[in-house]
Amino acid sequence: MSSNQKRIPFEEMQQVLLNLFLKYDFTPSKAQQLANTYSESTLDGINSHGINRVPLFIDYVEKGLVDINAEAEKVEGMGSIERWDGKLGPGIINGIKCTDRAIELAQKHGMGLVALRNTNHWMRGGTYGWQAANNDCIGIMFTNTQPNMPPWGGKDSRLGNNPFIVSIPRKEGHIVLDMAISQFAFGKINDYRLKGEKLPFPGGWDDNDQLSNDPKKILVKERGLPIGYWKGSALSMVLDMLATVLSLGNSTSKIAGKDLEVALSQVFICISRNNFNDTDIQERLLKEIIDFTHNVEPLKEGDRTYYPGERTVLTRERNKKEGIPVSTEIWKKVCALAN
Template sequence: MTKPTVNIPFNEMQDVLYKLLLKYKFSESKAQLMARVFAENTLDGVNSHGINRVPLFIKYVKEGIIKIDTEAEKAETFGSIERWDGNHGPGIINATKCTTRAIELAKTHGMGLVALRNTNHWMRGGTYGWQAANAGCISILFTNTKPNMPPWGGKDSRIGNNPFIISIPRESGHIVLDMAISQFAFGKINEYKLKGDKLPYPGGWDADNNLSNDPEKILKKERGLPIGYWKGSALSMILDMLATLLSAGNSTYKVGLKAFETGVSQIFLCIAPEVFNDKNIQETLLNEIIDYTHDVEPMHAGDKIYYPGERTLQTRTKNLKNGIPVSTEIWNTVLSLM
């Protein structure tokens, strides 16, 4: 049974979240930034890493897992590569700061990489892809997580769904790929649970080791299905290795030893495309690829082919006009925290 939703205007959601974060003693500037990001994530249709995540975020704050008075600081410099320590501060603040720094390094050197350790969940990874694209940079970003998928052929979760983002700036609409290495991000699985819906495809294993599209059965043991089966399993491992090695931080194994998901490792790589001195043809090259894929005949009449990020822009426009659809249960929970 589909559960009730309510439409909330973007400005109202942002204002409620700002006041809520002030209540929990965040500075005005941090409260403003986080309220905006939580609200924008929800505006873009990613409720799972927007408004739906707010109650858990506040729980982590109350339990001292997220340190409200700390943020990422530079630990080591290697030219255009830097290591930063998140000091267990808010993931949104740390990721925004490290993306900004990677952009600065890219503008100076052509390419910049910031490897971040000891940070918290960054919510929607695509936020920082959009940030880089808005600054005119290509970005490649990823994070490790707690163990929530079994390596291919295994029973127990030993690898993370390690979200992976690539963004490319484009005058007529940025290209932003934002995907977990699981078939469905766990926040998305929980979103289906809140709606009372089944997943459209199998998303993980149930307690009897059967693939399932039932969100409640998958969430019971948190054993997600890797994208591409064994290929996704291998990709998860590689991303974890790179994030851990480059940041000198925690691996998925170490994160999994903690009672809560904290102290994760993240990578922020930015490239300034202007260094190639061919800006006049870059848009043409991108449009060539987009037009070629748009032009394919769909398998089902009425369907349309999208490039990564295209539907996000459509959702953003629709929700600004009509209000953002939110689970009534979640919205009431957020208001009860005020």
């Protein structure tokens, strides 16, 4: 742990955040849901989309960009597919509600899809993947964002880093992929900045149009590097297209015209495993794939490979025992807001 961090017990973080959200007039149930989600994300080691995002979220609330009283509502239904309007409510509250609805549709039809428009940042996308897996559903979720990546071969940002989530329930530990389509999510880049560290690989372009691993230089213009270069550029564009046409909401091009990142479009897809009579075979096949990838000689002695979500559980268990590492600067900001 770096010198500019401290460890906070999970329960303390949860209580401080609960007090903060109550102070800003969220209902007790919404305040508790927000406090739980931000704390759980940070417990899992995702500070970039957990505690680090809280001051910015409160800033959006103060500016009236997040309607604390808004409730996402269904606007159209087509069997197992529904469109919802988030009414600019809190992204976490809307995301949990729409995932719950996708789970309900999946339990009824086998598969459920909820496309959500006019919502706000959902924070950690993996929250909804874990939620689906904990309800014995395969989950596929994605969102568009403000433009923060150039299309491959372009100079200025026109694409969002559009996080993409896939979760698969499993008795021995859920598989949860949670990734931005940029090499590093911008919250993660800022996390490295707060720790005073360089990125382990280039993460975007500096203001001289050179690829850089310096978070400060990348954050000047927010031009992230797509995963897989031209392939990530294409994937980002397709995810934006799907989120936009399925929800009839804003595309990244429309979000770009706003002063700040609001009124996003998101998709929540769930597939219920309760409709299968061969889940034991599925469990065996998943173990076969995991064992095969675990059983490889590491490049560096002492290293090992992991399946998506495996390290999250290990981090969660460690932080429950030792406390959660948090930026001292961020924790001071949060506590000042709560008091």
